Amino acid sequence: MLIQSDERNYRLTTAFPLATFMRLPLIPWSSVGGYLFGYQGPTVAQQDSTTTLQSRAAPINDIPVELLGELFAACLRDADPLWYYGRERPPVSNSPSNFFDPMTLGQVCRHWRAVALSMPTLWTSMRINSPRRGHLPLTQTWLERSGVCPLRLFLFQDSGSEVESAVTDVLVALLNTQAHRWRSIDFRFFGKPPSALFKLSHGSLSQLVSATLLTFRTSKTFSETSTLDTVWQIIHSTPTLRRVHWDSDYLISMPSHIPWRQLTDIRLNARLSTTVIFDLLHHCPNTVSLEVHIEETASVPFNPVILPCLRHLCIRAECPLDPIFDQLTLPQISSLRLDRFHEPITSEELSSLNHLLVSSNRYLQRLFFNDGQRESTRSNIVAMLRLPRLSCLKDLYIVSRVGDQVVQALTCQPQHSRDHLLPVLEYLTIGDCRGTTPGLLGNMASSRAIAYDQLVKLRTLEIFCWDINMVDKEVLKKLSKDGLHISVEYDE
Template sequence: MPYRETNFSTRPSVQAASIVAMESNALRFRGLCAAVQPSVPPFWKSNIQNSRLGGGSQKSEFAKVKTSGPSLPTYDHPFHFPPAKSEVPPPVNRMPVEILGEIFAQFLQLGDFETEFDAFSLSVSPEWVASPMVLGQVCGYWRSIALSMPSLWCSISVSSPARGVVPIMQIWLERARQHPLKLFVEQSVRPGTAEEAVTNEIFALLLQHYHHWEHITFRVHGRITESLANIRDAPCPLLTSALLDMWWDDDVPVVDRIWSVLHSSPKLSHVDWNDVYAHTIQLPTHIPWHQLEDVALSHYFDINEFCTFLQQCSRLEKLQVSWIDRPGFSPEPCTPILLTHLRHLSICARTSLDPVFNRLVTPALTSMILKYKNPTKESRGLSEFGNLLRRSSCTLKLFKVYLESVDFLNFLLHSSQQLNYVEDLYARTTIPYEVIAALTLDSNNKFQLLPRLKKLKLAGCLSPEGITKMISSRLPPHIKKSKMEALTSVSVEIDADALPMYRTI
């Protein structure tokens, strides 16, 4: 049976949904393209060709399609367009290939409908079910353009691999040619023998295109596949980001070897090691700290180890780390740790973070997630947080806190001046009435806390008292000063133990 281009599915109902979705996308494209003005200035072509790759003699991808790709049919070909009443073809038929290509790229990035993530086994991205195969079902002209654009086929997402996916992937990889690849492969939570076999075939196929990997996300919930375990011992020249969610207790050495190969890639800057190094005594020496910009790591640091780790990552822009659970037994001299580029910081700790906060300098910090679980019931442990913000002169706009055994009101008041620019606050902790009162606009049109707050989410309020007044005071009719902002989104969860009990008769 000849191969038919459609989204793969093992379920008939899902396949029918896929066809309906494709038809819906085709209709959307006809409407989108019909709105484009028929007259296109002559400078469009030259500008696009010169702007894609820096100008000069270099040509854009679309220009190369015209010269080196398959021959494209003419606009007035009778087999591609129905005869019109007028001799002048509609605007979509006269649209330059450069603009049509831009529309194709935007379609694949945005998508226009939502569906279950696991409804399709093959799609362009994990977020949207938008396939370049849809483009080829509109007309022969669109199909020719889609097949001539490798960038439309370079993103492959496979969820719950099933039999039949591998041949389709082979076609996509051939159409991607030499373009850098974005790859997403995720097994079911409890994969069966057949799914593990297909996963092994998928990785064997992807490894044939190893030198074109740019972004990879591999989530393997079963045993490590044989093909991936035998990854070649050579750098991946284009690899920029890697996330591996795969480990069993006896597979840690195998995963570490895979990571050692990926770490040798000269452009690698974004890594998510998940839990593979969570219980190791020391992090491996093959990690390229000097080139990392985005790090997600689960590891049981002590304070001294964590400070040493930070000193090695001078290029960090985003850091997510857990767990810091042991104090340093021999504190080192308090030399500053300057992270000039750090914009997003997420820390989960079970010991005082003051030894870190009193050394850290982060002038570019704009968002922070702080999870602090203090098993010793101490009131201190975060007293240096305000000093960190003051020393760094940063503008914190997003702040999420998960606090245990901490006086939340004192914590906010101690850092109130440094939190003046926070626009988005999410707090899950014990929130007494005094916190609600401090967030309320007073009679002098003044907030004690967070004057620029737009989004607020509180979980753990001890009483509903004052919440309505606080919210209404921060709505537009009450805001009279330019340096204040009105709330646009509010969510408040009240502790169930604080609510009165009602008896039914």
């Protein structure tokens, strides 16, 4: 359905039909009217009668506790804790969700409050943005309600003010009291890290699996690498550690205490040469997910690298990638993210990518591609999508601006069933679809909305930027009513 707001952006989306899931009680117009016209409320006897009647009749009380708990937990799941949360979010909140706070559950009814307070796992994830004094008692409450469960913590100090720095230091000291419960931490500080962070003791992080520690430095506080290393030594000494995200300049020194062989998820965001990266990869046989930022390709030949466990590869590159693809073998690769800067991807790189997949005996299932939204590379996008080893893609995300050429290539023709591009595609996301001919986008979506021959039905279509036209708008609205999940952001 079409959901409109007061802003310039609109969203065309489908919604979960709650009415078919559970019946909601109707509010009598007489009671609503009483409040609207200044009615002072019912008597005590009327209140008791109404409360008893509602508690017996309200269908919401018939939801099984187990299902209610699952619904509560699902409301708190957000993909990105840094996502802009807007003015609707309270300035002081520990909720990991952009749109939902478990603190409100206890305000709905007594039953919901009992369920929420009986679920320690509901309080184990905390996200604190722009620390304020109000976060201190709130954090203490969350720590108490989480019981003894492992904690997932996100703390973002985005200001160097003395007040925020002081509050951040107290918050970290409070969180340190539960360091033995830390399972995942993501700490990001502006300027010098809080002093409480350096009071961690060796062996205190007995459950830590994932660690991110970043500092955003000014020119006056840039050289804090050696200081942070004392914290990283404690983190690296944890035998349960599997995922790490280091500061970009921290990796320049390449400390010897990094436990490369026990890590399964590595983010090398420092701008390193391929020579350094390949030297490191030889020491990471158990890596499952790898993110690298490659600044330059060295002219010297590399020793080939086999990463037997790698499933997801993310490369942000400022140089040609074919010399890298030519030296890699990835027997388990299924997901690839490519971010190309400065120069469009070349045919040589595409050929090397396909060769990598052939030598690894793998077909990609997920692809994220971004070449800086250049309008001149649409033919390169089509060429990439036609690579034989991408024919089994189920999930495609194109950040680059696409035009008629890409949309037409993704359109399936029943009379040419053997020539379908990406026949098993189920999830399609396009970052920028401006400038397409009216009717093409709707035609493409319609051609994939029904499964036939060897074509799998498209389940989700998302577009983040589009200059809407009425022809495609009506088609997409009809497809959404027929069951295709569509999310489109556009300007009018």
